[in-house]
Structures are given as C-alpha cells and as structure tokens.
Amino acid sequence: MKKNECIAYTDRELIEKSIQDTSFFACLYERYEAKLLRYIHHISQVNEEEALDILQDSFIKIWKNLHDFDADLSFNSWVYRIVHHQTISEWRKSVSFGKNKTVDYELHLKYVQNEDLSYEEIETEKKVMNIINQLPDHYKAVLVLKYFEDKNYIEISDILKIPEGTVATYLNRAKKMFSELAQKQHISFFE
Amino acid sequence: MNNFDKILEKIEHQQIEPTPKWYFQFKNWGFWCLFVISILIGSMAFSIILYSIQQTDFVLISHFSHSSWENILVLLPYFWLILLLVFSILAFFSFKNFKKAYKYSLVSILALSVFLSILLGTLSFISGIASFLENKFAYQVEIYNSIEEKKLQHWMQPKAGFLAGEIIDSKIDTLLIKDFSGKEWQIIYHEIFIPPILELENGISIKVMGKIQSDNIFIAEQIRPWKAFGGQDRSKNKKKKK
Secondary structure, three states, X not given: OOHHHHHOOOHHHHHHHHOOOHHHHHHHHHHHHHHHHHHHHHHOOOOHHHHHHHHHHHHHHHHHOHHHOOOXXXXXXXXXXXXXXXXXXXXXXXXXXXXXXXXXXXXXXXXXXXXXXXXXXHHHHHHHHHHHOOOOHHHHHHHHHHHHOOOOHHHHHHHHOOOHHHHHHHHHHHHHHHHHHHHHOOOOOOO | OOHHHHHHHHHHHOOOOOOOHHHHHHHHHHHHHHHHHHHHHHHHHHHHHHHHHHHOOHHHHOOOXXXXXXXXXXXXXXXXXXXXXXXXXXXXXXXXXXXXXXXXOHHHHHHHHHHHHHHHHHHHHHOXXXXXXXXXXXXXXXXXOOHHHHHHHHHOEHHHOEEEEEEEEEEOOEEEEEEOOOOEEEEEOOOOOOOOOOOOOOOOEEEEEEEEEEOOEEEEEEEEEOOOOOXXXXXXXXXXXX
C-alpha cells in the first residue's frame, strides 16, 4: 500500500482493516515510526539498533492486542503506552546488565529535531537532555511527554496509566528537580 | 529489509495472531465479577463483625481479672476480620485491573471498596441478614467457633464469676437456674440492679455475674438477659453439629 493511500484512513479504520490485511498495519507503523523512535530516544539512552528492536517488539504487542484497543482511548495514546512500557522494561534490563550507557547526543539530536539547529540550540538541547537523563524515570517521562511530545494531561494520564492529578504532581516535582539540578551544575539556559 | 518487513516476517514466521476479542471481554468480565463477589463477601463479613460487636458484653470487660485489652483481643471476631481484609484486598486488586482504573488514585479505590463494604454490610446487619448468616455458618461449619459459642464459653465459668442458664424456679431474692450444661444452681440476689426489660420468670435465659459460694450456690452482683437485641435465643437455638 502506498503512503498516500494510508492518509485516507483514520487510525481506527486502519486497526479494523489491519486484522484482514497486514498492509494496513504497515500504514499504522509508518504513521507512528518517527514519533515513537524519537520518544524511545527521549526516555532512554538506547542505541539506534536497540530502539528499532524496541519498536519491533512494541508493534508485535500491538498486533497481538489489536482487539484489546479501547475505543474510548486515542490510538496515539494507546500506542505510546505500549512503547513506553516496552522501552522502560528493556532499558531497565540493559542497565541492570551493566551496559555502559552514556548519552549519544548526536544520535539523540538526529531523532529529536528534524530541522537544522543553530550551534546554541544544539548546546541547549544537550544541556536539557543531560539534566533530564538524571531525573527518575517517572519524572523524565512526564517532562518528555509534556514538553517534547506535546501531550496534554489527559493523554499523559492515558499513556502512563496514572491519574491526572498525579501527572500534575509529577510535572511540578520534575520541573523543580530539573531547576535544582541545573543550579547545582551551574547550567543556565538564559546566557 | 526495513523495520516493518522484519515485524511482518516475525508475525508470519511465528504465526502470531491477534488475541481473540472474547478473551479480553472474558478477562474484563472476570475482573468485574471478582470485584462484585469480593465486595459482597467483604460486606457480609463486615455485617457479622457489627453483629458480633453488638453481642459482645463490653460492660463486663472491666470486671475481668485480665487486662481490658487482653479480653478485647479474646472477643474479637478474627475469622470475619481476616475475611474482610482478604476480600477488601481482592476487591482492590480486581478494581485495579479495570481498564479505566488508573484514572483513580489508590486512596479513592480503597475508599470506594471500604465504603461499599460498610454500606452493604450495615444494610445487611440492620435487615437481620448478619445474624441469620452467622447462625447458618455456625451450623454448617464444624470448626467454626460462632459468636454464640464464644459467648457461651465465656459465661460458663462460674469460678471466674460468670454463669448463665435458664430460670426453672423463681422466688423472692432467689432463683433456681439450669446452666447450659444442665447443672442446677441456686442464685441469691439482694438489692442489685436488674434491667427493667428482664422479667425473672420460668423459661427465661439469663446471665449472672457474681461469685460462687459453694458447689451450687452463686451470689449474684448483676443479672442480665441472655439475649442481646438481635441475638440468638439460647432456648430456641439448640445447635446441632454433626
């Protein structure tokens, strides 16, 4: 199926059609691939190959659970939820196996920004990611979803499966911790 | 080969099929059933705890030779408390498995489970279901020590100052009773408080607090009706266990 043919269908229609024809499932994959890879790189420090593996495993889970898709939820939130859990689980496994996880900023920037960035913007992005990566997973996730993925409170609640009130609390604490870390490390974003 | 082709290859090679819809529906339905059953059992346990509290002679605790706490611990309906706890936890976990459960905080889920158990339990207590259930349970389950049995054990300790039985003869300042083991006792009472609702007539079951004077003579300090409100009438409730 060609890309322009996929555009004609909504996510929900693609889910229904995927069960009969996997080429529609390919449409879903293509629609979300870039966003999800970016998200994986935001919340973990996996390399390119590992991120693709996570995405593969996530889409196999999505395939298996197509009938469990909740019509009250947006497909976007559902797919982010599955990828989030897969990423966190794989990331924790790899960290516990003692792999050396240093942030590859070049790789990160490849996914987080499509447009050309100025030198200052790249430096700021590196600083931001450096601090975000020092935050606990749950704080990191809410910050990334809110400010990098542009999700609202309801969507974050659906993705992380936590109450909206908890999203607000995490976000406040994450922002506070972020500025404390920035201060401690003498990092300023207003130079 | 792009990443999606790899996914497709894996799906085809391992013959991975989407899990059927009925499986998810069955799972959701199962959690709902578990939740409802847990709440019902939890509320039943709560109603019997209320019934047990009502039947406990708290006024007597201060008369015990042991400490009050020790006696409260003895009188607690442990079986029903454990049942309430287990089914409240089960209700909580089954609710947590509902699709939209994450929208609610842990505290509100716990509060909902407890509120439902208390509400249904209180209704069941008021309607008399609690005493009926407790009695049925005591009748059916061999090892279960019913509230009535606990009460009986407690009131069959004349040496400790607790005696209960049925009046077989009544005279001024003296009663003749047959305790629940069949032994006859002469109860001597003089200027003691007797609840106005209690008529000291033949066939009435009473509980007496006082001290033993000789083999079958008991000096009463307090006389109360055996049956508390909503409780079992000993004379009508001859429990038969197999």
